[in-house]
Amino acid sequence: MVDLTVEVAGIKMQNPVMVASGTFGCGEEYSSLFDVGSLGALVTKGITLKPWQGNKPPRICETPAGLLNAVGLQNPGVDAFVHEILPGMKGYGVPVIANIAGFTKEEFVEIAKRLTGTGVAGLELNISCPNVKAGGMALGTVPELAAEVVEAVVESTSLPVIVKLTPNVTDIVALAQAVTDAGARALSLINTLLGMAIDIKSRRPVLGNVMGGLSGPAIRPVAVRAVWQVSQTVDIPVIGMGGICRGEDALEFILAGATAVAIGSAHFHDPWAAMKIISFLGRYCEENEINDWRELIGAAWKNK
Amino acid sequence: MVDLTVEVAGIKMQNPVMVASGTFGCGEEYSSLFDVGSLGALVTKGITLKPWQGNKPPRICETPAGLLNAVGLQNPGVDAFVHEILPGMKGYGVPVIANIAGFTKEEFVEIAKRLTGTGVAGLELNISCPNVKAGGMALGTVPELAAEVVEAVVESTSLPVIVKLTPNVTDIVALAQAVTDAGARALSLINTLLGMAIDIKSRRPVLGNVMGGLSGPAIRPVAVRAVWQVSQTVDIPVIGMGGICRGEDALEFILAGATAVAIGSAHFHDPWAAMKIISFLGRYCEENEINDWRELIGAAWKNK
Amino acid sequence: METGRKTGAHPSEHAAGVLEQIALASDCFLLTVAAPNLARAVSPGQFALLGCGTVFDPFLRRPLSIHQVDVERGEVSFLYRAKGAGTQWLSQRRRGDVIPVLGPLGRGFRHSGSGKKGLLVGAGLGAAPLLFLAQELAGRKWSLVILLGGRTKAGILRPDAFERFGTLKTITEDGSTPKKGTIIDLLQEELKKGGWDTIYACGPRAVLKVIQGISCRTGIPAQISVEERMACGLGACLGCVCRSAHSSGYLRVCKEGPVFDAGEVLLDG
């Protein structure tokens, strides 16, 4: 068996294939389909300080080669997460990364504190959810504000802090640089693109929340571009995501500079997508006689 | 026959279906397929001051439900355009809108001057082409800079000035507001999303230019969102574009607030796309007994 | 003892070979596939997600109720309307083609005891999940009255199949059946006769809402099969929710539903 291990933000993973926040529930939902313990890492749905209901339906709208979602952070809050959900998630024996979303800097810090020492392997700061109106977006689009939040969280926890960036900005590199300087140990790229759809029958927006986040293969070129730009600039690892559906797509992100990848919307098209991607990477390394798969990281810009 | 006429930036069109810059050549290429004179308006490929070679191939890369292009403003320059191309384009009897791209404010002004009085019906300022490195992008992403260019062009020509915005910004509304205040008579939304693809065989970027612009149905939700946001803010007409392939898509943009639509990448999927969309709109109005189709503009936010 | 969900019926993927695709009237199709494991595992009211299309457009799988099951032959049928791109693609599959089918999914109809009196109400495509239910209830000696409504006579789907399991009554909006009116008219008429143990209903939201009201007023328990746009179908993405009547939160149609007790959910968004 090929060695696919990797370390991201100090988190050791048996392979670089994670799941993307919000698309994989607590893992349990998929556990009857395959061995969830064979993933690189689990990432939770966004966790807020208080329980959060999320947006009114419809929350999903299919688009060409993708979908819009406006789930809007429905979750039971950090305390219920720790007591009711986390124990089950830890049971798979792979690192659990908590995706957290505060509406203010102070909330981010408070959530981080409550998760410290609970056994989560790291925090993924979602400073970029397009489905939350209360400031989440602004936080993630202004380098200084983003850096402030990251710094505060880093100071308040011993857990490694991964920062998830939005592509809905003029300059993602500046943002990446700012949060790296503020102490991020890794970056997740990308969150969804802000989009919407209108139902021509009702002549009204399809989504209950009007706007939503676009994900799936449709956005893959935007995500590859972000990974390519950012991974050449910062010296912390990048977790690539956005439309990865097949092994070939995962490899594209790795060549662009991703040290790990996360599979999100692909689960909706093929629930076995992540499993197939793991096999693909192993097979690819074997067939191409690659001893250390990490040579492939950023190969598209390293080897000219 | 239903009346589909409309006026955008003072330009009278027999219907609201235009073509998107760079996807329709000089019109001639499509004239053996259908009557180019039945379009609402023609829009030229980006015109620069001097002849411009464009980027090295490959320039095209298919992506899920879309494509990346890195053509990069290949054109014979404004003077050759006026003498060699424009006469043919005017021959179809529909307004010809010149899409212009300067590398500096002064160039924009100079191109505008040379086009004034030549019979073009208006100018579409491309301050947003992602395939030109020399400043084009920065111009289009900073409201103050964009406004400066627009103001200068507006002062230098009697032609109506339409401004084409990039979606690769944090706040497209701020940009729209700034160029509107600077004298734009209409806005074109959206140009392509910045993206890229890597060939896993060669392990190098697919496009000769590395990055390119993403267009086609994949980006439609982003474009609809931009039209929805901007049309509610500014009081000049918005020309919607980005992934419009079918009559239903065009209607979606109109409901979102577009006063006209432009068909781009759809031509590559179905060269008759624009013709089919015009028929659809006529039929739709008849079937729904809509006397004035313009009632539909922005209906998704006007009628709640 | 409440039944209706087979224990251990975990969802899995079935590479389902198309056996038959029959075009019924009004864009509706009856698709039968070979899926023996699914046939064995599924209960009435549950659904499956069908992968449609060749590459990534359509991207999402389409949820369809299980319409009919033949465990012995290992066959599962779906009754559906070819509406958009996904179901149109589906309707073009022919014998020998293979469709990826994820199922069984969701919580189906509940029923207890035997020899009860059930009223099945199917408006249009709402007939889809009711045939399998009718078969099961008839097998438990329930006496059933099945009401089917449509806009036209062609919209009354599979009347012959339903007649095998109970008394079928139909109504159409254009009067192309003897009775003219809406399914609700027919239902009101039937309710007057009294003695019903449970109402089972599927159809457009407007119809389900009326039935919620009827159930509340009359006290006759009702179960309704609800539709919402879905992504994962497994309860993981929180995409398919419906407002809960008992808490301030939401219930997942793909997990807590699609069949809800009439009083469980609010159907106004």
Added chain:
Amino acid sequence: METGRKTGAHPSEHAAGVLEQIALASDCFLLTVAAPNLARAVSPGQFALLGCGTVFDPFLRRPLSIHQVDVERGEVSFLYRAKGAGTQWLSQRRRGDVIPVLGPLGRGFRHSGSGKKGLLVGAGLGAAPLLFLAQELAGRKWSLVILLGGRTKAGILRPDAFERFGTLKTITEDGSTPKKGTIIDLLQEELKKGGWDTIYACGPRAVLKVIQGISCRTGIPAQISVEERMACGLGACLGCVCRSAHSSGYLRVCKEGPVFDAGEVLLDG
């Protein structure tokens, strides 16, 4: 007088019904469609854009050379490799399916006079445009030697069809034909015999580049059919360019090509 492009052969859309889809070896297919107007209008070396897939993925049409034409029966054939999503979709079309075909497109092979000596060089799928050309040249009493190369014997496509129009010589990299080596080896050998009027070639870029060199050194005119990624196929989008050898600009493969004189283009990007 130069011929090769029929006057007034404007492109148009053909709803082409599939007549036959034959699987040749090594993922290659011979697809024959009914397209009488296209059959009449097209010349050797021209191509068509085939719409692939049901919705918007694949999005772009696939360019394929015209392989064979039967004007009387109104049939057009394509010879292609099922590689990615588009051509795989194509390879699954069966008799009765309809494919949107836009053509004829581009500038085909040029030839003048009759009774000349032509050398046709097809590497792998490069055979595709050469059969139609061989037929036309043979009809003008050209004497042809046709060189086909492949990695294996299965990669030598349609040898029987080619043999009808000239002397066929083949070579494979693995030696599964009597001759082992590359198409270039075979070409060098043939060139030694001298007396050639024109070389016509299609195949991978590396092969075409060698032929450009040979044409330049020997002075034998050569025409090469070039591939580039395309969007519109009509010359409108400037997507498919190739560097011009005579100016500092670019030529459109879909309009000025796909067949170029060997000296017209630079193949290094």
